Amino acid sequence: MEGLSVSDANLVVYLHPSTGNNVHKAILRELSSMLLRYNDTFEGIVLAYEFNILDKDAKILPGVHPYFTVRLKAKLLLYSPKPDMxxxxxxxxxxxxxxxxxxxxxxxxxxxxxxxxxxxxxxxxxxxxxxxxxxxxxxxxxxxxxxxxxxxxxxxxxxxxxxxxxxxxxxxxxxxDKQMEDTSLTDGSAKRRKGNDGESVMQEPSRISAETVSVNNDHHVKKSKKHKTQ
Structure with a gap:
């Protein structure tokens, strides 16, 4: 179906310090929040994802709530229906x-x-x-x-x-689909019939070609005459 695509993306996820004990689960929660929603950045609806964490060490952001960031390499399955699709x-x-x-x-x-x-x-x-x-x-x-x-x-x-x-x-x-299949079968039968008609028309040129080959082969011609005398 038209509109489906896979996009490679470099993502940065911002996580609360309270999720530090289970970073993988926190990342899943953040990415899952993108599912079945239109994303302006990727210009499509995110249907599925898979990811790899690029850095083992997270970067802590300064502030009242010191969030830390994790860099990801992700593959996103997108659906982007457009007019005329x-x-x-x-x-x-x-x-x-x-x-x-x-x-x-x-x-x-x-x-x-x-x-x-x-x-x-x-x-x-x-x-x-x-x-x-x-x-x-x-x-x-x-x-x-x-x-x-x-x-x-x-x-x-x-x-x-x-x-x-x-x-x-x-x-x-x-x-x-059935109509398309029936049309293809009909077209195929018509081509085969046309091909068979072409073969019958070309029979005479085919014999001429074979005779020319035998004439050019002197050994074959002589052998054929000797066999005919016997």
């Missing part, structure tokens, strides 16, 4: 006016009716709300469906995504 999520709610989605288990996204292409028709069937394609009845979007959507905008403070299903390559992921 394709993202994937699970549908959690469907109404006539909107489709609500959860991305990566924590990011909320909404697709309002004007951003749902006209191909999809809202229906209420057996107490369930869904959108069904007028062109392909198997292309259905309902609660629990994994969909691919286009990002229109992102609210970084609330971690809210406004999405769109207007492009043709958005919608139910399983249906879209």
């Amino acid at each position: 394709l993202v994937e999520g699970k549908v959690v709610k469907v109404t006539q006016e909107s489709i609500h989605v959860i991305i990566l288990g924590f990011l909320s996204a909404v697709i309002i009716d004007r951003d749902i292409r006209e191909e999809f028709q809202y229906k209420s069937k057996h107490g369930k709300q869904l959108f069904v394609s007028r062109s392909h009845r198997r292309h259905v979007i309902k609660v629990g469906t994994m969909i691919r959507l286009l990002v229109k905008s992102v609210d970084e403070e609330t971690l809210y995504i406004y999405g769109s299903l207007l492009p043709a390559h958005t919608g139910n992921i399983i249906w879209l």
Whole structure:
């Protein structure tokens, strides 16, 4: 999925003296406070991290509360959704006016009716709300469906995504992937048929090439004539 990246970072963590007995735990607490939040420095949401402590000795800062600093080398897994990116999520709610989605288990996204292409028709069937394609009845979007959507905008403070299903390559992921697979198989069969037609056309030039080789090989020609006399 687009928007995921790994960033190498040099970090400085400020720790209270009371955490001196367990520095590793204190570092984990500080780094964990960054998780699932948008970070302006890294321009993304921190999903995971791993780190190594660079210095064995910490530096004590002067002041009323003498905090000490620890330098780290960290790897951060970031998620940075941007406009026009394709993202994937699970549908959690469907109404006539909107489709609500959860991305990566924590990011909320909404697709309002004007951003749902006209191909999809809202229906209420057996107490369930869904959108069904007028062109392909198997292309259905309902609660629990994994969909691919286009990002229109992102609210970084609330971690809210406004999405769109207007492009043709958005919608139910399983249906879209199956369509792509069927198209690939059809294209492959067409190429094989075209290749077979080409082979039949090239049979005559192929024989000419073989005869030329045998003529140029004097030993082979003489041996063939002797065998023919016998």
